[in-house]
Amino acid sequence: MVHAAPPSQAAAVKPPSFLRANAEAIAFVVMAAGLIVAPFFTYPLFLMQAMCFALFACAFNLLIGYVGLLSFGHALYFGWASYLAAHAAKVWGLTPELAILTGTATAAILGLVAGSLAIRRQGIYFAMITLALAQMMFFFALQMKFTGGEDGIQAVPRGYLFGLIDLKNEAAMYIVVLFIFLGGFLLIYRIIHSPFGEVLKAIRENEPRAISLGYKTDRYKLIAFVLSATIAGCAGATKAIVLQLASLTDVNWPMSGEVVLMSLVGGLGTIFGPVVGSFVILLMQYKLSVVGEWVLVIQGIIFVSCVLLFRRGIVGEIAARFKG
Amino acid sequence: MSADIILETEGLTKEFAGFAAVGGVDLRVARGSIHALIGPNGAGKTTCFNLLTKFLSPTRGRIVFKGQDITAMQPADVARLGLVRSFQISAVFPHMTVLENVRIALQRLRGNSMDFWRSRSVLDQYNNKAMELIADVGLSDFSNWTAVELPYGRKRALEIATTLALDPEMLLLDEPTAGMGHEDIARIAQLIKRVAANRTVLMVEHNLSVVADLSDTITVLTRGRVLAEGDYATVSNNPDVREAYMGVGHA
Ligand SMILES: Nc1ncnc2c1ncn2[C@@H]1O[C@H](COP(=O)(O)OP(=O)(O)OP(=O)(O)O)[C@@H](O)[C@H]1O
Numbered sequence: 001m002v003h004a005a006p007p008s009q010a011a012a013v014k015p016p017s018f019l020r021a022n023a024e025a026i027a028f029v030v031m032a033a034g035l036i037v038a039p040f041f042t043y044p045l046f047l048m049q050a051m052c053f054a055l056f057a058c059a060f061n062l063l064i065g066y067v068g069l070l071s072f073g074h075a076l077y078f079g080w081a082s083y084l085a086a087h088a089a090k091v092w093g094l095t096p097e098l099a100i101l102t103g104t105a106t107a108a109i110l111g112l113v114a115g116s117l118a119i120r121r122q123g124i125y126f127a128m129i130t131l132a133l134a135q136m137m138f139f140f141a142l143q144m145k146f147t148g149g150e151d152g153i154q155a156v157p158r159g160y161l162f163g164l165i166d167l168k169n170e171a172a173m174y175i176v177v178l179f180i181f182l183g184g185f186l187l188i189y190r191i192i193h194s195p196f197g198e199v200l201k202a203i204r205e206n207e208p209r210a211i212s213l214g215y216k217t218d219r220y221k222l223i224a225f226v227l228s229a230t231i232a233g234c235a236g237a238t239k240a241i242v243l244q245l246a247s248l249t250d251v252n253w254p255m256s257g258e259v260v261l262m263s264l265v266g267g268l269g270t271i272f273g274p275v276v277g278s279f280v281i282l283l284m285q286y287k288l289s290v291v292g293e294w295v296l297v298i299q300g301i302i303f304v305s306c307v308l309l310f311r312r313g314i315v316g317e318i319a320a321r322f323k324g
Numbered sequence: 325m326s327a328d329i330i331l332e333t334e335g336l337t338k339e340f341a342g343f344a345a346v347g348g349v350d351l352r353v354a355r356g357s358i359h360a361l362i363g364p365n366g367a368g369k370t371t372c373f374n375l376l377t378k379f380l381s382p383t384r385g386r387i388v389f390k391g392q393d394i395t396a397m398q399p400a401d402v403a404r405l406g407l408v409r410s411f412q413i414s415a416v417f418p419h420m421t422v423l424e425n426v427r428i429a430l431q432r433l434r435g436n437s438m439d440f441w442r443s444r445s446v447l448d449q450y451n452n453k454a455m456e457l458i459a460d461v462g463l464s465d466f467s468n469w470t471a472v473e474l475p476y477g478r479k480r481a482l483e484i485a486t487t488l489a490l491d492p493e494m495l496l497l498d499e500p501t502a503g504m505g506h507e508d509i510a511r512i513a514q515l516i517k518r519v520a521a522n523r524t525v526l527m528v529e530h531n532l533s534v535v536a537d538l539s540d541t542i543t544v545l546t547r548g549r550v551l552a553e554g555d556y557a558t559v560s561n562n563p564d565v566r567e568a569y570m571g572v573g574h575a
């Protein structure tokens with residue numbers, strides 16, 4: 001087994017085109033521009049809701065796609081953040097940005113507690129613990145007074161941003177949501193491409209080796225878990241202000257399943273996948289609302305075909321073509 | 325315990341469902357030496373390594389490293405104390421480049437591994453040091469290769485470069501030359517000799533010429549127990565060893 005030293009590969013491959021080298025930046029600009037012009041063509045409320053779900057899915061994808069942890073209870077952070085934001089705005093009379101902050105902080109704390117309990121388990125056990133904790137918190141939401149039980153918290157005031165800007169104005173609300181979405185998206189991008197993200201990658205690639213190099217891998221996973229829960233919470237809190245509603249739907253297990261579906265359809269472990277996936281799924285639910293319960297069947301079929309045929313999801317498949 | 329013993333175990337035992345893979349091993353590794361752990365397949369060598377680096381918890385026994393009882397420590401903490409292992413199956417980060425593999429180790433040592441808000445480009449400050457380490461193991465031409473593309477021997481070299489990036493006081497190498505051709509074996513043996521100049525090395529190795537060439541002390545393990553110990557001449561003349569090990573056709 002003698003290996004002649006081949007020439008450095010980069011020298012052999014021709015330099016990537018401008019388009020390929022900057023694919024992510026270009027895609028980001030296209031996405032941002034699309035979201036700026038979209039409200040002139042379709043319902044802003046739909047778009048705002050879609051952005052909240054997209055951010056939620058991006059947060060979920062940070063865990064599954066970049067740490068390899070399948071949380072099956074992410075509705076816990078989305079839903080509880082949404083309750084606390086709604087309560088803060090409606091009962092405590094906080095301004096919308098503080099209400100969203102309250103919800104986000106709640107999700108961070110819940111993420112820290114749930115993450116500490118779940119992080120030492122591997123694979124399916126991790127998924128089961130996250131699901132069990134989420135179900136437990138669902139029952140709390142059902143029982144507690146302030147959540148409004150089956151009714152949820154309705155007629156949440158959108159209020160005045162910084163006490164100044166009236167968010168009943170659809171354009172103002174839209175801009176706020178756009179800022180939160182793009183900000184959250186860029187934060188996730190930064191996390192993935194940070195020194196911390198580099199360690200996450202190493203852990204996903206070969207955890208025993210990372211440990212043998214002295215990394216306390218549980219700690220890194222926990223931080224990633226808390227970051228994911230926090231960003232998911234921010235999405236849920238924003239949704240409560242936008243739709244002026246926090247309800248059991250947001251905190252129940254089908255919501256946890258939906259975010260899995262959105263990420264899977266768009267492409268796990270791709271930065272844009274969850275965004276595309278959530279828009280596709282929401283659009284489908286919206287267009288197909290005429291067929292009633294059949295939406296669920298269609299979703300099920302999509303889920304199965306993604307798992308069996310298109311593991312890479314929409315964005316993953318496109319990226320693979322693009323590279324190939 | 326004398327001062328020049330860096331690692332010592334007392335009655336180290338690991339039982340799997342009643343079967344003692346390692347049964348009461350007393351090991352003493354002298355500081356600065358190259359110490360080989362040899363024995364037939366299934367003797368318990370890898371299990372021993374797993375115990376020493378706390379990847380497994382011993383059923384009984386005690387491990388002392390640099391005068392400190394590490395029996396109850398976490399594996400990452402053992403590594404931080406300066407006892408760093410390699411794996412029997414080469415352990416690299418497969419979809420990262422050679423440079424990135426080494427940087428992961430440097431990054432751990434020098435901090436900012438928790439920084440999730442900073443750009444990855446701060447890691448470029450480690451490139452020079454990483455390239456030095458990569459050159460040391462003869463991988464300079466491969467620095468931008470993805471680890472998974474490397475031939476096996478080079479993967480082992482990368483693993484050693486990554487380990488050395490931590491500048492550990494003691495290295496545990498599990499079969500560093502397994503699956504290699506002659507040329508690679510010679511290169512790795514040279515490398516081990518060189519890095520052992522100011523370190524302690526404990527290695528599991530099946531290639532007896534490498535063992536004879538490199539080691540100061542040899543411990544022979546069979547069925548989880550120490551059969552013999554000493555320098556190469558002593559061990560290879562031991563009739564028990566000849567029967568239990570040398571006869572099995574490993575050389
Ligand atoms: N996790 C485990 N559970 C049960 N038995 C195990 C486990 N790990 C190792 N063993 C058993 O312990 C014994 C020692 O295994 P070990 O891997 O330490 O041997 P080794 O000396 O490294 O052998 P080799 O030269 O083949 O690498 C073997 O019989 C093996 O089957």
Ligand SMILES: [Mg+2]
Pocket residue numbers: 369370371412
């Ligand atoms: Mg072994």
